[in-house]
Amino acid sequence: MGGRVAAVFGGAFLFILTGCSATNVTPPTRLPLAQLPTLTPETAVPTPAQSFSPETTPTAEMTPTTGTAVPTPAGIGVRPEAVRQQFVPDAGPEPPPEQRPPPYRPPLSLHPDDHYWMIRPLPSNRRNYPIYWYPFGNDVLLPELAPYRIHHGLDFPNDSGATIWAAAAGEVIYAGPLPSPRNGVNYYGNTVIIRHDWQWQGKDVYTLYAHTLELFVQVGDRVQQGQLIAGVGSSGEVSGPHLHFEVRVGGNSYGDTRNPALWIAPFIGYGTLAGRFVDRRGRKIPNAAISLTPVDVDVDTPPRTLRTYDLSVRSDEVWRENFVIGDLPAGRYRLLVTIDDIAYRRDVTVYPGRTTFEIISTLFNYDPPPPTATPERSPTPEGNDNAAEQGGE
Numbered sequence: 283m284g285g286r287v288a289a290v291f292g293g294a295f296l297f298i299l300t301g302c303s304a305t306n307v308t309p310p311t312r313l314p315l316a317q318l319p320t321l322t323p324e325t326a327v328p329t330p331a332q333s334f335s336p337e338t339t340p341t342a343e344m345t346p347t348t349g350t351a352v353p354t355p356a357g358i359g360v361r362p363e364a365v366r367q368q369f370v371p372d373a374g375p376e377p378p379p380e381q382r383p384p385p386y387r388p389p390l391s392l393h394p395d396d397h398y399w400m401i402r403p404l405p406s407n408r409r410n411y412p413i414y415w416y417p418f419g420n421d422v423l424l425p426e427l428a429p430y431r432i433h434h435g436l437d438f439p440n441d442s443g444a445t446i447w448a449a450a451a452g453e454v455i456y457a458g459p460l461p462s463p464r465n466g467v468n469y470y471g472n473t474v475i476i477r478h479d480w481q482w483q484g485k486d487v488y489t490l491y492a493h494t495l496e497l498f499v500q501v502g503d504r505v506q507q508g509q510l511i512a513g514v515g516s517s518g519e520v521s522g523p524h525l526h527f528e529v530r531v532g533g534n535s536y537g538d539t540r541n542p543a544l545w546i547a548p549f550i551g552y553g554t555l556a557g558r559f560v561d562r563r564g565r566k567i568p569n570a571a572i573s574l575t576p577v578d579v580d581v582d583t584p585p586r587t588l589r590t591y592d593l594s595v596r597s598d599e600v601w602r603e604n605f606v607i608g609d610l611p612a613g614r615y616r617l618l619v620t621i622d623d624i625a626y627r628r629d630v631t632v633y634p635g636r637t638t639f640e641i642i643s644t645l646f647n648y649d650p651p652p653p654t655a656t657p658e659r660s661p662t663p664e665g666n667d668n669a670a671e672q673g674g675e
Contacts, residue, residue, distance in 0.1 A: 382411060382609075383550040388450075390547050392636040395600045397482060398547040400449035401507055403491060403527050404514075408444045411549075411609050412436035412527075418541045418606065419591035432592045434539040435490070435528035442495050442523045444514040448505040449489045449527075449546065452478035455534065457500045459517075460492070470526070471518025472497055474511050475534060483599055485532040492526040493518050537596065543608030544598050544637065551581070553612055553632040556603040557640040559590050559619050561648035566604045568593045571620040577629070579613030586610075590619075601639060 384406050390398040404410040415423045416437060422430040456475035461468045470492040478487045495515025505511060516523040529545045530538040543554060555574065559567050568590055575585045591597070591604040612634040619626045619642055632638050 380411075382406070383552070385410075385549050386547040386635055388547045390635060392633075395639075396637050397545060397600075398635075399480070400489070400529075400542075400546045401447065402546050403447050403449050403489075403525060404438055404440060405445055405447065409438055409440050412438050413524075414586060414588075417588045418543065419595040419604070420589050421592075423587060423589075432594055434536060434595070435492075435526050436542045437524050437526055438514075439522060439524040440514040442513070442515055444525075445510055446474075446491055446494060446512040446514060446525055448476055448507055448509045448511050450476075450478045450480075450487075451507045452476040452489075452505060454499045454501055454503045454505060454511075455488075457497050457503075467519065468517075469519045471520065472512070472515060473518075474499060476505060476511075477534070482531055486534075488528075488530040488534050488538075490526075490528040490530065492528075493520050493524060495523075531596075531599070537594075540596060540598055541603070541606045543606045544601065544603075548635055549609065551612055551634050553610055553634050554637045555607045555610055555615070555617070555630060555632055555640070556598075556601050556637050557605055557617075557642065558601075558603050559605065559621075559626075559642050560644075562643060562645050563647060564643075565648050566590070566593075566597075567621060567644075567648050568604070572605055572607075573618045573620075574607055574610075575616045575618075576611075577614040577616050579611050579615070581611035581613075583611050601637070603639070 385402055386398070388399050388401060390396065402410040416430065416433050417423070418433055418436060420433055422433075453476065454474060455477050456473060458472065459468050460470040460473040470490075472492075472494040474491045474494065474497060476489050476491075478489070481487065491512055493515055494512035494517060497512050499505060499511045514523055514525050527542055529540050529542045531540050532538050544556065548554060559570050559572075561567060569592065570590045571587070572589060573585055573587045576583050586607050588605060588607065595604075597603050610632045612632050614629065614631050617628040617630050617640065619628075621644075626642050626644070628640055628642060630638055630640055
């Protein structure tokens with residue numbers, strides 16, 4: 283189980299670096315779809331006609347076509363009774379359903395450092411935005427709930443059987459129950475893992491879809507972006523039916539996960555805020571409290587809270603962030619980062635279809651605690667590659 287890091291700092295001062303963004307981006311060796319367009323921050327935002335929705339999405343991208351896998355006949359697919367189940371009905375409150383616009387069509391890179399190359403893994407007539415009280419890189423944020431494991435993905439609560447789509451084209455390299463090699467517990471339940479047809483900075487990219495009801499693909503199948511691959515379920519160790527979605531870069535392992543909010547295309551008129559909270563030597567400070575409050579936003583949106591990543595969590599190769607807040611309506615916000623009862627304030631503007639990035643640095647030194655011993659790795663099934671070696675998602 284991921285631990286919490288507590289640190290006490292002395293007097294601290296605010297030093298803010300502005301106008302910072304990563305620049306040296308290695309282009310992918312294999313591009314999604316046809317060819318990644320050359321875009322700049324001044325490029326016009328795609329219109330709603332370019333977005334994914336049940337009305338505008340090409341049928342060929344949403345359903346199996348010639349040369350792709352078709353749903354597995356009944357009786358052959360992995361069924362929910364074949365894996366361990368756990369259902370906890372009171373796992374925490376869910377926000378009321380919200381109406382969201384359709385997402386932009388990927389690949390989308392209005393800023394040269396963005397790589398929004400994936401569609402949302404659920405259609406627009408389902409809940410295709412994640413819960414916010416258990417964000418990537420954090421423990422659960424609800425004080426009334428017992429601590430969870432540090433989250434290495436995003437969770438999308440939905441009714442059992444809701445359609446799960448492939449976020450991008452690729453090859454299915456794993457399909458079935460995914461027990462932990464550390465203790466044998468099937469945390470992920472029925473799971474699909476796809477290795478995609480393109481690379482990021484010379485590294486393979488994978489997506490993982492866990493807790494499914496049943497699977498409609500098998501190892502070796504080639505899938506297209508938007509193809510049906512599974513249905514939402516509650517297999518494995520879960521708090522209710524939902525999709526647990528991961529993006530992995532460079533390897534198919536639990537330690538290779540990255541924040542999916544930097545990979546799936548935003549909703550039309552929405553953007554992403556990412557940032558780095560560091561000490562004066564540039565060391566990332568974990569578990570600092572973050573709050574983001576709307577100041578001038580057209581769409582009614584509540585304040586958002588989270589913490590900077592746990593030390594066990596990997597950052598994006600370009601942004602090198604330690605916090606991300608996705609699905610934000612474009613507009614002005616007030617950002618507060620708090621550590622040792624000292625709050626650092628920054629007014630930020632979120633732009634539609636792209637990532638806004640902030641670096642906030644203090645003048646104190648942060649010394650992380652010594653690392654704990656890493657448990658010895660056990661042999662894993664082909665395609666698993668220590669996927670759940672740390673005890674689950």
